[in-house]
Amino acid sequence: MMRMNRRTLLAGSAAGAASLWLPACSMGGEESSAPGFVTREGMQLLRDGAPYRIVGANMWYAAWLGADADYGDRARLTRELDRLQELGLNNLRIMAAAEEGPLNNSIKPGFTTGEGNNGALFEGLDFAMAEIGKRGMTAVLVLSNFWEWSGGLQTLLYRATGDYMDMGDPAHPWPEFADATSEIYANEQAVSLYRDHVRAMVDRTNSITGMAYADDPAVMSWQLANEPRPGGSDEAIARNRDAYLAWIASTAELIRSLDASHMVSLGQEGTQATNGSEELVTAAHSHVDYVTAHIWPLNWGWVDGKDLEGTWPAGRQLVRDYLATHSRLATEMGKPLLIEEFGFPRDGETYDPSTTTQFRQLYYDTIYDAVEASWRDGGPMQGSNFWAWNGEARAAHEDYRFQDGDRAYMGDPPHEPQGWYGNFDSDTAMLNLIRGHVDNKCLGLTEPCPA
Template sequence: MRTKALAVAAMLLAATAVALHAGTAEAAPSGFVTRSGGGFVLNGQPFRYGGTNNYHPIFASQTMVDDVFDDAKAMDLTVMRAWASLDIGSLDGSVPHVDGEGKKAGVYFQYWDTATGKPAYNDGADGLEHLDHVISKAAQSGVRLILPFVNNWKEFGGMDQYVKWASGQYHDQFYTNATIKGWYKNWISHLLNRTNTVTGVTYKDDPTIFAWELANEPRCINANLPASGTCATSTLTGWAGEMSAYIKSLDANHMVSVGDEGFLNQGNASDWLYNGADGVDHEALTSLPGVDFGTYHLYPDGWGRSADWGTQWIKDHQAAAQAYGKPVILEEFGITGSSRDTVYKTWTSTVRNGTGDGWNFWLLTGVDWDGVSLYPDYDGFRVYYPSATATVLADEARAIGGIASSPSPSASPSPSASPSPSPSASPSPSGTVCVATYRTVGQWPGGFQGEVTVKNTGGPAITGWTVTWTFPNGQTITQLWGGRHTQSSADVTVTNESWNGGLSSGASATFGFLAGWSGTNATPTGVSCAAR
């Protein structure tokens, strides 16, 4: 997000929206969200969502990252858009940082290597291992990620850092210069083929990633470097067509979006939001064969518009999506003022009751570096949990995602869950019943992610629990969080951590794990829980 500077059709009924999203699903790997016609599907079922944005996890402390994902889980937000680039000049200062700050809290991903004369990658603890943790924590939290490869704006380096690496002059050379395009493709390939140091899963094989995104808000201009004067809608559309096809050639699992702000090219010469200004033609970009869904952003304050105008902006994009036949999401939105909660309720329900497929508000934040105070409200759009605004958005997220209202955060399954087998229960000597419910969150070639919810279904409080089961087909746990496990051949035993063993009547705790498998990933047998 950066604060900056035609009604097409009436809103369709909710029942019509459901029907339009319930078509036959295309074949896709289990656990990956994919596109089928005008909607998203997951494991053969329609998928719609409420979500958020957050740019700081890639450089923040682990406490900050964990806190914001815990808040997202508590709100049943199932998709988060987070940055996947942090570009600087050279380490010796001979090539300047476009973003004057350079490294963020000492973290950087790409830099100019003066020895080789080309960009290089920081794969270490002050580099891409930060993104590894973000993806791992997202998986643990039942949250999927939209990851843009580059920023249009100078913050985090972005497109202009590439131009400076190439000693270029104009911002839009990023889209046309062959050397720069080659560097950008190399960065894409590096990320897609990276093996996560936390999970052991290659990025292109990880269903935690909802979609790859070409850029955050690509335009011909960006208020930093000048434009060449030759950049047009065909420039961005040609670039997006080339890059989306390249991603698809490397990664057949994930969806691709452009990340544009949704400017419509509908011939209204007096309105820059509807005349393809700044090289953005939302309909042409989303119609590209390598692009799976449309994106649009909504900031009436910065655009000199009203909240009611914003509602029509949503309807216009849902009408456009019906024409190009792909899903569309309200990918960023924000407004300030005392009526914000009412406006957010109107906007998100307009997406839900129409033919929209998801929304991501700007911006969920949690604790700051001290682990206590809140992350600063730099742009006035901060949402923290718990708060009145968070309650409005959480209720709407559950409504569009088909999640039961106000569930226990630790026990609520996300829409990404595969059907669970019947839970197994075993009474403890005190008569308390401890129930363990196992589910597969997602799977990919050679691996899968599982989750178990432990619940005290009645009686007095318990001080600890032990869950056991037997894998029927040689599955082996490689990492587990939220518990302590041992595995002997096919038999698994998991006991609580010190912080999640005490459960009052009706309370629950959840632990998750990553595991390898071969053959078929059959459901475990003998899943049971013993309380202490």
Template sequence: MKMNSEWREKFVYPFLGIATITTIIYLNFNDQFNFEFPIVFWQKKMGFVGVNSTHFVIINKHDHDQLMYVNGWNSYWLMEESVWGPSRSKVSKMLKKGAEMGLNVCRTWGFSDGPRPTSLQISPGVFNERVLKGLDYVIVEARKNGIRLILSLVNNLNAFGGQAQYVKWAQEAGVNITSSADPFFSNSAIKGYYKDYIKAIVTRKNSLSRVRYSEEPAIFAWELINEPRCDSSSSSILQAWITEMVAYIKSLDQKHLVTIGLEGFYGPNSADKSRINPGDWAALLGTDFIQNSALEGIDFASVHAYPDSWMPHANTTEKLDFISRWLESHISDGEKILDKPVLFTEVGYPLHVKGNDANYSDSLLKMVYGSIFESAKKGQAGAGALIWQLLVEGMEEYGDKFSLVAWKHPFAYKLIVEQSCKLRRIVRKKNSAAALNGKDPCSNIVT
């Protein structure tokens, strides 16, 4: 017994002390270091998200699935800023602040293609491990704060490479294609590049948590492409591309939801709905909200809302009338036609509105949140909304006219928190238990 006691004093206790101190230092200051450290022992337990008809549910293996509504945000820059140790604190702060506002889903880029120093995919099938570790960090920090991520896998736009970069790679490899971006959806070589990228991401093992992305519950969903558009003559090609790619992802990962990334425009096949579009031009972009979203394997419909960009010459009354119809129409489509949840994954909140229209921005956000809340109260298909976009101090370089540091805009901050609390209240009524992430922002909110 004496030997055991001396052994514990000489070896076990000092080791436990050092391990404890090391853990405390890492958990508090890990974003300032560039080394990686396995942290699986403190990962928050989370259930995967599934769908039950028009609702999101958190899957519980040992009990009833729990209803889930989404109040979330976009911060596309998280991976970009997680590449460098010194800026990781900004990423951690954004996810922590989101949780403190009661937000539960963040949509961010899971792509960056091309020759840039912070590109994730340098050339087809060639990846920057440092950037991948940045994405690892985003996922770990999201789970730490109880946030789930929608990871978009490629951009239709040229920012961060986009589909144009894939076309350029194919041309440089001698593939005989035009300079138009539409070959992205049809050319077999380019589709092969994209599938290789999907496989590398979906099957990756996180260097920090050692959890494969396909097994990571902090990932809410995979998004095929941000805002796909093509020539109207290529609409059938886009439809075939969506079918092929969703089937490929699901062959690698059966646990996560998949969505397309649509803006929500109605195409020629939904002629009776074309009056809902923000202009005649929207029906000519090769997408069709109902036809695309109805495909097997697409688990929920995605919609964007940018009346200020889509209707630049309309007055604020016309824009608010449009957004009211836009919300009502898509929620009705999810309920009556698609039998799927509808998630408004980008809602543009215009900050700089002058003169008599100064209250327009807040009116727009109130209208979006109000429609989602009323749909949730009735048990309908409006499953949530994600504001575009939130920043923290020091990240203003990623901003645009729809970007804000929420806590610097008290009324917007209040609207966001109240929406989180209202949706949480509905969930609590229907679920046996539902805990808020982190600090409860609803303790002083009456809904």
């Protein structure tokens, strides 16, 4: 159980929303034609003029493994990337930010500390991107986080105000953490700190390759944050709406002013982030290149991890409905849709790699069936990234909990049980299922199938 470390309630500033707004801009991904860059044309993603279908994974920890430091393991990173390449994956979603601070369960070290930058972690990302590029893969680079496990927006508020709230603090039950974190959008000082990192990252030159990130075709898109929400309660969402949309529009404009070649994405979950408002999902995606949706049946109460057999049928229908809703919204916007996070527990909601994955396989099949139908029928859904890749990592402790100083990074971030959602290198049934999906990525194409 997390303890309360917050000294006073965050005091949001109502001022600032208007000053954050910048004019709407054209979509960078539509204008770039540089070789190897991923672009969009209507609802389709292209690379070198050919359809680019995403079969990907989340691997948030790539920069940490890539660091030439005591917490890094470059040999393991290259082994993991080789495994993913052999599996047929072509895209990874990775963290390009982490804000080190006082929040419980946030990863250390971070890219930024409040007193400066951690150069070794920046260089770890450089190494990871160089290796990703060598394999012809691409990456979505995530520039902050709504949640506490990488420090995130709450830590930026702490740096601006001196106050913070821990996720899961019993003194501040849901949705207080989400309401508190969403105050950042109207806090000019905290947003300025966020933008300092955006500039440093987007304007960076890779220390390994000597190539500017803006010129690197291995970057698929810059993503504003992981799962940025306008609030948790309806009241907070209504209060923050203008500042939230201004933050999206002006940050997208900033990124494009530094890098006109790459796409910009939001990282939002979809209607789960807006308490069901389709209109706000549409408004939030109006200044970015493609639509994102995340699906978490267990976290959202759609299934019971201890009774998957009894609850999966109803849960599957809710998953199908969520996919259909966001496919419709993307079609109405005329933009591609990526299901860039989807996770499911092992059978019995246990964490050991030896546990079976019967219901996870059914869940992945549901996602992949929808993606393949969209590929076949010319729909907006251009691919997906499962959550997440654990690879050769194994939990270091009998309680499957991450502790500061652990180095066996896996897809389950430090606030979660290690082994909850990630796929291990020993998950033969899951890996075979993913390979089968890779084999179908050219459904509906009449031209030669892209690599």
